[in-house]
Every structure is written in C-alpha cells, then in structure tokens.
Amino acid sequence: MKLTKIILFVTICLLSFNSFGQSWTADNRNGTYTNPLFYDEFSDPDIIRVGDDFYLAGTTMHCMPGLVVLHSKDLVNWTFMSYAIDSLSLGPEFNLRNGKEAYGQGVWAPCIRYHNGMFYIFTNVNNHGMQVYMAKDPKGPWTHKSMNSKIYDLSVLFDDDGKIYAVYNYNEVRMVELKPDMSGVVEGTEKVIIPAGNNMGEGHHIYKIKGKYYIISANYAPCGRMQCARADNPFGPYETTVISANETLGFQVGWWASNVYMGDSQVPEPGYKFKLSPPGGNRYGAVPLHQGGIVDLPNGDWWGWSMMDFMSVGRTTCLSPVTWQEEWPYFGLPGNLGRSPRTWIKPNVAATTTPSAPYLRSDDFAGPKLQPVWQWNHNPVNTKWELNKKKGSLRLRTLPAKDFLWASNTLTQRVVGPESYATAVLDASALKQGDYAGLAYLNIPYASLGILKTKDGFILRFYDQCTDKTIEQKLAVDKINLRATGDYEKDISQFSYSIDGEEFINIGDSVRLPYQAKTFQGSRYALFAYNTTGVEGGYADFEDFKLVEPLADRSKNIPVGKIITLTNLGTDQLVWANPHGMMHSQGKNSSEATGKGVQFKVHDRDKGQVALEALNGTGFLTVVGIGISGDVRLMKEESKGSLFQWQDMLHNQCMLLSLKTNRFIGLTPDSTEPYAADRPGALPNRKDGTVFVWKVLE
Known part of the structure; x- marks a missing residue:
C-alpha cells in the first residue's frame, strides 16, 4: 500500500488546522444537526425518554468498563452518564487468560427501560445468557442479576396490566413473559408471534402506542432496512411494513477483512494472510440505516434513531424525523418516507442546549481517575x-x-x-x-x-x-x-x-x-x-x-453570503440554468465548461436553510412542481419553493433538500433531462447526480 503521499498531505492539513480543542458534535449551532450524532462508534443504540430527559445505551462487547449510558435534553447533544459494568467475571476469556479471549463477544444490543422509579438495562452477554442491570439513578450504582435465559438482542415492554414481555430472535420473532423479580422467564409463555419469512430480522424494539403494539426490527437481506410490525394484541397477529430503506447518507462500505469472523476460535497471529475486499456500494452487510427504534418528545413529536456502518470508524448512531402515516411510524419527511436527511432541524424541546460531545477525548492523566472515554x-x-x-x-x-x-x-x-x-x-x-x-x-x-x-x-x-x-x-x-x-x-x-x-x-x-x-x-x-x-x-x-479532529468545526461549511459555483459530482459538469430550468453545462467536463456555469449567491434563511440567487439576472433557484415533476426553474421572485435545507456532506460537498418536495435536487447522469427536486437521496458512491461540489469564487 503506497499511500504515504496521501497521508503526508492529510497530515499537513491536520497540523495547519486551528480548531485543536473541538470535538465532533451533531449540533450545527444554527438550529440544525448533521448525522451522525457521534463520529465514533456507538452500535446497537436504544433510547428512552423519562420526563424531559433522554437516555441512550449501547453495545460495548469485550471493552471494560462496559454498558455505557448517555444523557440528553434534545436527542442531539449527549453527555456521559455512567457505565453499568466495571468488569465481567464470567470466565477466563474476559481476562485474556488460558488462551481464551472475548473479542466481539461480551455485552450485546442492550435494551434500556424505566418503570416505577427504576432504570433497567437488559442485555445479552454472548455465551452467558441474558443479564439485567438495575439502578434508581442512571448515574448508578447499578446492581446485576443473571436471568438464566439464552435470549439475545431483546427488547422489553412493561405493559399496562403489569405483565413484562420480551421480544427476541432472528427472522422468526418470539415473545416471552419475564418474572417481575427479574429472575428469569415465566415458563410456558414463549410463543412465536411473527413467523419466519415476514422480513422482520433482529435487533427488535417493542412499544405500546395508543393501544397498539409496535415492533421495529432490522432486516439484513439483502443489504439492510428497517421493518415495523403492529398488532392489537402483544401476541399478534401482526402486520408488517418497511419504514426505512436504502438510506446510506452517501456513505459506502469501507475495506473489509473477509476472512476474519466473530466465531473464529483463533486470534490471527503475525504472519496471517488477510483477505481484504475494497469498498463498493452495498455489497456487504447492513450499510443503510438499520437496528433502531423510536421515541416521542413531550410535545408529541416522534423521532427515530438507528445505526449505520461508517467504515473503519465502526457503527455509528443517526437521528431521523418520524412521520406517522396510516398509523405507521415512517422514518423521513412527508413526500419522502423511508429516507432520512443527513442535516435537519433539531427536535422541538423546551430545554435550551449547547453543543456538547459526550466525552473529553484528550487526557493528561493528572486527574484522580481516567476520563470516561477510555x-x-x-x-x-x-x-x-x-x-x-x-x-x-x-x-x-x-x-x-x-x-x-x-x-x-x-x-x-x-x-x-x-x-x-x-x-x-x-x-x-x-x-x-x-x-x-x-x-x-x-x-x-x-x-x-x-x-x-x-x-x-x-x-x-x-x-x-x-x-x-x-x-x-x-x-x-x-x-x-x-x-x-x-x-x-x-x-x-x-x-x-x-x-x-x-x-x-x-x-x-x-x-x-x-x-x-x-x-x-x-x-x-x-x-x-x-x-x-x-x-x-x-x-x-x-x-x-x-x-x-480537524473537521469537527463545520461553521464554514455553508458558504452563506458567498458567490459559488456548483459542479455535479456524478458527471463532473458545472450547473448552468436559464428561466426554463437548471441543467448541465454544455462542456464535457468542468474544465471545458469554464465560464458556462451559473454563479449563485448563497442567502441565509435561518436554521441552515438557504436561497440560491443566480447572478446571470434570471432570479432564484425555485421548485415550482411537486411529486414526480419537482420542476426546478429560475424565478424572479423568491418563494417557498426557493428554500433549501443545505445538506453538509463535508469536503465542500452538499445536497440541496427542497423544502417544497422534501426531496433533493438532482438528475440522472448521461441524461438530457433537466434537474428536478424529485430525488429521495444519494447513493453510497455519491455518483448518482444528487451531490454537488461547491466552490467559492473570490
């Protein structure tokens, strides 16, 4: 791998950046947020609301302390609360002793719940069964019970009649009743509630909403999507539908070590021949948003969360607005259900919050204890x-x-x-x-x-x-x-x-x-x-x-007040336009099209929304149609169709989300058709005609 020159350039860029103290936060400081919530791994997330407070728990596997709990007032800015586990005393594998290890094992897919003044975290410790951790205060201390049951990736519902249900399993969804003292399951209550073949997958999250039972699951065939089932009775019958699909936020799967598996009995030693597969679209695993759930705000709004693979960073947590339609909680916005914006307006909560990362990542080791990031x-x-x-x-x-x-x-x-x-x-x-x-x-x-x-x-x-x-x-x-x-x-x-x-x-x-x-x-x-x-x-x-983190400061990633050109990343052609539409420049590529692209002035319209004024005298970029047409023109007068939610894709890349159609401006590469605001979102490789490279003109 002769990539040293690339890294040298990156290193120079890093060293020249002056935002040394800042860490990634999803909060854009303008009333919006940009996914992911954290630009580091937080897999298998589960979120609950207790009053005006939100709590988030996630997988920590073989790392100790484990079973992390975070706290938020707005679902965007999170702070560290506690670890429920200091260490796992379940065998030599957790101590790297006697030739045994627990890589990829340990704490999996927790479910956090609150009931009658007590916080509960249910989790599977792989090969050791279901465990529950309990605390009156989410800061701890947490007490532990083994539930003596081989249940994994579970979700728990405390029902109104006092019964406690757990759903679990892959493909064939099962439900069982738990004992109130958390000593195990109630014998004879296990039942298949959704037969195999209904695309429900695993990583279930169960809720009771307005008298109906909802189960949200991750299905990994062929590449990952989120399913929802609902019923009038906890044991069914359930009907199902897809509530999120194909949303990758414009990210591919990264490099993959294809001959290293979770179930391997041996840790690869020096000299092992790794088989590496290069990046390539959705060719492996659940790249699109998957394995998440929903939570309501005090004002009645609903939001969804899920995880997504972000290359070598790991599996990150993303936040999505939820639109209820025909009593289904779809991720996304009206007119674009099932797809989620990368940048959107923050949840409407009463609390005033400031941008914050959950951890202080640097450590001079002068304190009384290690920073909780470790x-x-x-x-x-x-x-x-x-x-x-x-x-x-x-x-x-x-x-x-x-x-x-x-x-x-x-x-x-x-x-x-x-x-x-x-x-x-x-x-x-x-x-x-x-x-x-x-x-x-x-x-x-x-x-x-x-x-x-x-x-x-x-x-x-x-x-x-x-x-x-x-x-x-x-x-x-x-x-x-x-x-x-x-x-x-x-x-x-x-x-x-x-x-x-x-x-x-x-x-x-x-x-x-x-x-x-x-x-x-x-x-x-x-x-x-x-x-x-x-x-x-x-x-x-x-x-x-x-x-x-050189790219943590995104305050200049919307070129407000600047004059820019837009080049389509999928075609490498500048955008030009006339009153009849917005289309490619006539050159074969950007260099040949010099002078033919339209220059736009970016006007700030608050909360990350912009209006783009063409400086050729033809007016504002405006969406005049809806649905399939999504007709994009230049109009003399600015209107609601002229508003776009700027989607920050980093590296001077963006998408333009029309606030009239809730879809993105784009075109089909190699097509003679003009641009339209009818695109649901970007493909993982960003080459589908939806992503633009913007350049500020001095």
Missing part, C-alpha cells in the same frame, strides 16, 4: 496500572503476552472520524529487557509503534499486521512522541514519531484499517505495554494523550 481491552489487571497524579502520567506495568492482541491492560478509545490524529507521549526509561510499549490501533489486523527494550538498548519498533511488516531502528532516547494520523473515510492511517514534539517523521507505509467481524468494532487508539519474553518486566509512563 475502556480497557477486556478486563484490566487493576494491580498492574496506576495514575501517577504527582507526575501526571498513566503507568502500565508490563505483563507477559505473546502478541499485542493478547496483552493485558491495553487502554483504548474509539477513533473519531472523519479525520483525527492521536499523539501520545511515552517515557520508556523504566522498561526492562523484552518490554514493548507504545501507541497502536486495536483492530484485526492491528498496527503498532513503540519502544522495545533490548539488551543493547532501546529500539523504535513499527509493526503492521496486515502486511506483516516490521521496521526497527535504534533509538538514542527513552522519551518519545508517537502519533497516528487517520483518514477514516479512506480506512488508512500513518504512524509517525518525534523526539522534540515538534517535527514528526513518518515511519513505514500507510496502514490499512479494514472493518471485520472478529472484534466487530471499529478501530481504536490503544496505549499498550507488555513483555515479549514471557515474564513480568518494568513499566511505561504515558505522560499525555491528545486527540485532534
């Missing part, structure tokens, strides 16, 4: 790590491990997209022979850069498991800055190092970061220290960890 890879060995508050460092004492993936006390946090870079300061002076410590990507394949202590001194060691490539060079110092610079829309990263903390030197080629189903997680930054010779060694001190 999770250990499997259970930690608590006697072998500590915070040195006097020095301001994280101390990891080395334990024997045959490889990085078997190392105890590896401290991780999720990578953040679309681009970010992490810098760790390592003091290796106390390492002993055979100790290896540094910064890594926890992924399969993994990659690492650190200091190895040998009998001859210190070695700077880089290793890429994907290519099985090792680079070692002598090091004259024992303190170093280690950096991983990631472009997570391309699934690549570059390692570099610095002696003085100013000048960073790349080492090795760029690292490929494919998604895979062994860890079943996106890539993670990892601080590690272990001994390679089978003994306990010394220790490594990490004095600082900084994470920088």
